[in-house]
Amino acid sequence: MSNNAASVVIITGGSSGIGRCTAGLFAQRGWRVGLIARGAEGLAAARGDVEALGSRAACAQADVTDSTELHAAANAIVAALGPVNLWINCAGNGVYGRFLDVPEADFKRVTDVTYHGSVNGTRVALSQMRPRGTGTILNVCSAVVFHGLPLMSSYSGAKAALCNFSQALQAELKLEHSPIRVTTVFPPAANTPFFSHAISYMGRPARPAWPVYQPEVVAQGIWQAFVSGRREMSISGTSAAFRAASRMAPGLIAWCMGRMGSERQTTKDPKASQVLEPTLFEPSRRVFDIRGPFGQGARTTSTQLWLESQLTMAAMLFSSARRFRAKRPDVLWPSTPAPAEVD
Numbered sequence: 266m267s268n269n270a271a272s273v274v275i276i277t278g279g280s281s282g283i284g285r286c287t288a289g290l291f292a293q294r295g296w297r298v299g300l301i302a303r304g305a306e307g308l309a310a311a312r313g314d315v316e317a318l319g320s321r322a323a324c325a326q327a328d329v330t331d332s333t334e335l336h337a338a339a340n341a342i343v344a345a346l347g348p349v350n351l352w353i354n355c356a357g358n359g360v361y362g363r364f365l366d367v368p369e370a371d372f373k374r375v376t377d378v379t380y381h382g383s384v385n386g387t388r389v390a391l392s393q394m395r396p397r398g399t400g401t402i403l404n405v406c407s408a409v410v411f412h413g414l415p416l417m418s419s420y421s422g423a424k425a426a427l428c429n430f431s432q433a434l435q436a437e438l439k440l441e442h443s444p445i446r447v448t449t450v451f452p453p454a455a456n457t458p459f460f461s462h463a464i465s466y467m468g469r470p471a472r473p474a475w476p477v478y479q480p481e482v483v484a485q486g487i488w489q490a491f492v493s494g495r496r497e498m499s500i501s502g503t504s505a506a507f508r509a510a511s512r513m514a515p516g517l518i519a520w521c522m523g524r525m526g527s528e529r530q531t532t533k534d535p536k537a538s539q540v541l542e543p544t545l546f547e548p549s550r551r552v553f554d555i556r557g558p559f560g561q562g563a564r565t566t567s568t569q570l571w572l573e574s575q576l577t578m579a580a581m582l583f584s585s586a587r588r589f590r591a592k593r594p595d596v597l598w599p600s601t602p603a604p605a606e607v608d
């Protein structure tokens with residue numbers, strides 16, 4: 266796996282939360298980082314993080330719903346940093362509220378940013394990667410694809426669409442024997458500014474439903490999903506268990522979801538109201554901390570990621586052993602001469 270100083274990652278939504286945290290992780294590992302978002306302030310802060318870690322960054326302002334802007338942003342970053350090895354579709358936004366309380370324009374915009382924005386990003390990434398015949402596209406999905414989350418119907422639909430789109434594209438690329446890979450990750454709820462950026466029609470600010478993880482765990486999951494070459498990866502044990510349960514006991518999961526009212530997804534904490542900055546239609550103008558205000562009790566490690574890393578290591582050892590054995594069959598396992606054929 267490419268891990269040298271010349272490797273380039275481009276991250277949409279790289280100016281905040283998970284995207285900004287992932288930018289820092291890749292910078293730490295010697296990657297050059299291209300950052301795309303709408304707001305100049307957040308981009309400048311993320312660029313500062315990357316440069317403080319001793320790596321190179323390039324920023325470009327673009328709205329992911331606008332393909333022309335996105336193509337121009339990618340070209341500018343590639344001109345500054347070199348060809349892109351990994352493209353991460355991370356830009357996203359949400360609206361909270363009962364389906365009929367959410368205005369149609371908001372619903373459409375969530376779909377546009379969260380689903381079509383990633384589709385646009387994928388198109389741009391492929392246009393960069395195809396001529397070189399190499400690269401990885403990583404889509405940041407969500408555990409909501411395993412069962413839609415009440416009060417987040419637009420977001421649940423958009424992420425489910427993104428998941429199916431990724432699977433269809435993986436199959437197409439396989440069909441044409443393309444070396445370009447598509448990877449999808451399913452993060453759990455993460456303590457990022459997402460909940461300050463989301464519009465809430467629930468009468469109170471939104472908050473992540475328990476259990477919550479710190480964004481560093483999600484960034485680590487993105488790294489591991491890329492390195493392992495897995496097609497899909499759940500980033501926490503709860504996401505993995507949720508996935509398994511929604512397949513094995515869909516009725517039970519539907520029953521649990523039907524009991525999940527707004528009290529699990531809203532907060533009365535005045536701190537959350539003070540940091541509200543809805544960004545569905547406008548770029549963010551404020552620079553938030555990478556972590557949001559919901560850190561109390563948030564998890565900083567994931568057993569699932571530890572298990573995934575053990576699996577990846579075992580798979581790598583197994584495939585090196587097979588390659589070694591295939592190369593030197595006569596030295597290690599002398600073959601016996603074939604018996605003479607008889608009529």
Ligand SMILES: NC(=O)c1ccc[n+]([C@@H]2O[C@H](COP(=O)([O-])OP(=O)(O)OC[C@H]3O[C@@H](n4cnc5c(N)ncnc54)[C@H](OP(=O)(O)O)[C@@H]3O)[C@@H](O)[C@H]2O)c1
Nearest residue numbers: 278280281282283302303304328329357454455457459549
């Ligand atoms: N936080 C969670 O609990 C959680 C869980 C699972 C998955 N996710 C997913 O993780 C991704 C990142 O979320 P986050 O938690 O890091 O949220 P965040 O802190 O609000 O970051 C969202 C990023 O997307 C950018 N963005 C939003 N709309 C955009 C647009 N139209 N064009 C270009 N950039 C846009 C924002 O910058 P500008 O506003 O400046 O454009 C920002 O950089 C999203 O896809 C989200 O759905 C989050």
